[in-house]
Amino acid sequence: MTPTLPNIVLAPVSGAVPAWRAEADAAHWRAACEHVAQAGGRLAALWASDERARGTGYRVCALLVVHEGLVCLELRVPQDAPVYPDLAALFPAAGRMQRAAFDLVGVRALRPEGDVPDPRPWLRHGAWPEDAFPLRRDFEAAGTFPTELDRYRFVKVEGEGVHEIPVGPVHAGTIEPGHFRFSIVGEKLLRLEERLGYKHKGIEKRFTALSLEDGARLAGRISGDSTVAYAWAYAMALEGITGAQPSARALGLRALLLERERVANHLGDLGYLGNDCALAFGFAQFWRMKEDLLRANQALFGHRYLMDRIVPGGVRCDVDAAGAKRLVGEALRLKDELRAMRSIYYNHAGLQDRCITTGRLTPRNAARLGVVGLAARASGHAMDARAHPGFAPYDRFSPKVASHRNGDVAARIVVRFEEAFESLRLQRVILEQLADGPRQVPLGAAPEGAFGLGWVEGWRGEVIVALEAGADGRTRRCHPHDPSWQNWPALEHAVIGNIVPDFPLINKSFNLSYSGQDL
Amino acid sequence: MYRLLKQIAKVGIVTEAAPAPDASLRAIAQRLDDVVLKHFGRALAIRHVDAGSCNGCELEIHALNSPYYNLEGLGIKFVASPRHADLLLVTGPVARNMEEALRRTYDATPEPKLVVAIGDCGCDGGVFGESYASRGRVANVIPVDVAVPGCPPSPAAILQGILTAVDACRAG
Incomplete structure (x- = not known):
């Protein structure tokens, strides 16, 4: 049975799992996502792609899980203004996916107030410059750049007796690399902030x-x-x-x-x-x-x-x-x-x-x-x-x-x-x-x-x-x-x-x- | 406690013989002299560094710590810091985001030291190759003594690579 979303006409995606897709403009795209969030659905994935060769700028896809199955909502993002509505307010998991989409394709999520929810890079650690986007079609896969120093801004926890333990990217056991920044008082954890992306290999x-x-x-x-x-x-x-x-x-x-x-x-x-x-x-x-x-x-x-x-x-x-x-x-x-x-x-x-x-x-x-x-x-x-x-x-x-x-x-x-x-x-x-x-x-x-x-x-x-x-x-x-x-x-x-x-x-x-x- | 002891007694000892070294895995000639090797051959501290693997090789390094391979019985121990290590066991193509961390880990390891690259990616970049995000094989970033191919190499093959690096013959 086809799911119903306001102002969206869904077409089936053929395959082994129930899935549909549709293209929407920014307002309807955001509204449909909100509808899914309120109905208890969730965000399965979010990614972007370069469609300039087709004359349609960029594209952001939000893959949603609804009761009936998967719904892929696609949004055209104009080439001269590569921004789209932020979904992290609806689905917190979207935050890092949106940051990755910017690092790789150069499309920015904006809140209704017009600001970027979290402008820090996620997968880009300085191996390529801020204005280069690896998943754009004119980006050479073999291209390399001088490595920039990565100055990631972790959130600071302040207060009496608070201190930080930085761990990683090389961990103490046979574990994959990543960085954990612990803010602690005594031995109690107040906050953990993760920094991932060390294994990004294109x-x-x-x-x-x-x-x-x-x-x-x-x-x-x-x-x-x-x-x-x-x-x-x-x-x-x-x-x-x-x-x-x-x-x-x-x-x-x-x-x-x-x-x-x-x-x-x-x-x-x-x-x-x-x-x-x-x-x-x-x-x-x-x-x-x-x-x-x-x-x-x-x-x-x-x-x-x-x-x-x-x-x-x-x-x-x-x-x-x-x-x-x-x-x-x-x-x-x-x-x-x-x-x-x-x-x-x-x-x-x-x-x-x-x-x-x-x-x-x-x-x-x-x-x-x-x-x-x-x-x-x-x-x-x-x-x-x-x-x-x-x-x-x-x-x-x-x-x-x-x-x-x-x-x-x-x-x-x-x-x-x-x-x-x-x-x-x-x-x-x-x-x-x-x-x-x-x-x-x-x-x-x-x-x-x-x-x-x-x-x-x-x-x-x-x-x-x-x-x-x-x-x-x-x-x-x-x-x-x-x-x-x-x-x-x-x-x-x-x-x-x-x-x-x-x-x-x-x-x-x-x-x-x-x-x-x-x- | 009774059940725990019963389980131990029931299973018994499953450890198998270690493989012999294989000189064909060498990337470069032995750099260390016999005196050092004699010590490394009896007590070797290994630091594992994942430089960008798919985590397949990590599964086999974990498996190498299973009771089938009595690593500590061979005098081999995984340690928590490169400063305690004699040998670096490096997996993955080297992700550009890990290049600096790998170099620093190598620099932090005291001389004399050895490097064993693990897996097809460590040997030649594997399915990921070299790109804007990957430096390819481990030897592109730090000197490698022994390279063990496989996707992923079995625990016995990894152990063989380690034993080859220290020229240790400890069959049985």
Whole structure:
């Protein structure tokens, strides 16, 4: 059923998920976004593109989630006045996305009063000048500039006894780079301000140099821990563009791989969460289980993390009867091991003491900030794209959505355990119901200007790919969107009032991607 | 406590033998003399630096800390500061936004020091290559002793690269 928005005529976007798009002028664009915000919808992603070659200036796309599915609202931004209405007042998550859109395309969000909500750069750290915009078509991808000194203005907290701890970009463990600025009194955290973008490596520009098919390999390397989710979302978008319909077998195998990625990551996180509470036993046990699972991936699918196994049109792997038997056996064994570990974790006084009430993200803040995925489910919002709106083949399996009200580290541990159990169940059901069919189908032509969307619930949250075809099978624009965009700002709220030594534990309980949001 | 001990006893020891060094992974000839290597070979402190990876290589570095690879039994330890390190384990193409941080981390590491570049991106820029935002391979920014290809390289391959850098033969 088509959603209704005031003064907007929506056209369907063909593909595996329910989606619509429309172009609107600035006033109607802003009003439609406001309508969605008031109706309980949320902002999934925001990006900009250079359309000057078409004579239409620039374009800003707001991708919204409404009850019926996705709505992509497009706004033409004039070339001589590249400004558009700010959405951060409606959706706080838009703030960083708007700053990134300015850094890359040079379009500015303005508040009704005419000022810029936050003029600081986000992805630009001085590697390119303020007046150069990498995603404009006349910007040379290979062009380099002398590095400017990056003088980022952090917000200063003042008062008696307040001091700062700067951390990063190189962290003390095996962690991705980013900068955290803590303002503290004693050991209590008053404020955390994140500075990300250190891993910006020009992924969106790189897509425009690749063919639509070659883009799949790059999509699988936007955030390595979610390679299956990205590869599927990219394939979904390209299949929508070309009208290709993967076989039921290929879809079943995709879901099998996605659930294996979910279990692998949850096992790793549960191990590290124990480790961060000085329970090294938990780390050793969970990482042994994870290693067994990765080795089974290598043996059966040819890659430990399943990179490049999902390709546009289908999959590049298969499971025979012996493989299926091995996987079912593994799932049953893991279920028993997880039960034993859950009992130890839930009854371990030291661990529970560290995790209960620590790093609390309230359901209200989660909703206000538009938090998604695992973190949202642990804060009372049982959203999961596999269950609603559901996409093939999950519509046949009715996945159970785990959730919790407390929003603390302990709740995020509970949700991980519950999701791992459900994921192991789903793997068995998928294997039982695996239909016959070709692994891969031909893609068909990609008309220039055709637009596709992919929407997949990865282990961390929803992974979205918006893709537009260029001439001769090339990529005109690809915007991959990581759930970490929405969830990083929530971490800043979850740590307030906690003690500094609990930060690593809280951070790990969210386990967000730097690479996925730095692009 | 009983359940915890029961689990430990049930699982037992899963550690496997370490791989032998592989001279073909060397990017440049050994720079360190035998006396230094003798010490590094018995107690090696590693600082990991992610210079812009997709985080795939980090997954395998984490996996290297699993009980299957008894790193500390080999005298290898990951440390929290470059000032404590003998060897830098660098992943990723070097993002231009990380170039300065990588250089400073290298400078903060005391001599004598070694650098092992991890993954296809660390070896040649990988799928990201060189661009306005990426400097490509690690050797474009700091000297690299050993480069381990793979996307991502397995934990055993990473361990082999580390052991190659210190010319250590510790099979078994």
